[in-house]
Amino acid sequence: MLExxxxxxxSGTIKTGTGTDNKQVMxxxxxxxxxxxxxxxxTIKDSSVYYADKATYDEEVAEFDxxxxxxxxxxxxxxxxxxxxNDSKQTTEETKEDK
Structure with missing residues (x-):
């Protein structure tokens, strides 16, 4: 049986820098x-990088949130x-049945 x-x-990834010189922070x-x-x-992947610029990363997390x-x-x-x-449809069907 299929459920x-x-x-x-x-999902989001926060990285440092741009291009090939970036590193996943969280x-x-x-x-x-x-x-x-x-x-x-x-998940913070690199806590030293995260805490070095915490305010910036927290802004990005807030954007994600x-x-x-x-x-x-x-x-x-x-x-x-x-x-x-659905309620409206059911009411309409019940009204038709009553007639």
């Missing part, structure tokens, strides 16, 4: 499951709209 779940996943992963569960993981919050809010709005549409 499927729907998740929204956002990565972030967040997910929202269909039942509303949220998982957020942030804000993007995930935006995705979560959008998902909840869509879920509410779908539920309202």
């Amino acid at each position: 499927m779940t729907k998740k929204i996943i956002l 990565y972030c992963n967040s997910s929202l499951s269909e039942d509303g569960g949220i998982s957020i993981t942030k 804000n993007k995930f919050d935006e995705l979560v809010r959008t998902a909840y709005v869509e879920k509410e709209e779908t539920a309202k549409a």
Whole structure:
């Protein structure tokens, strides 16, 4: 039996520098499951580089968090709209059956 779940996943990598001279400092992963569960993981790969410029990296983490919050809010709005549409459809079908 096939069971499927729907998740929204956002992943990000924070690096130093640009081009070939960059180094991964940390990565972030967040997910929202269909039942509303949220998982957020942030892993610092190189703590000496991270703490040397913590304020900058924290700004990038905040940008990641804000993007995930935006995705979560959008998902909840869509879920509410779908539920309202389904309720409206069911009410219409029940009205037709009553006639």
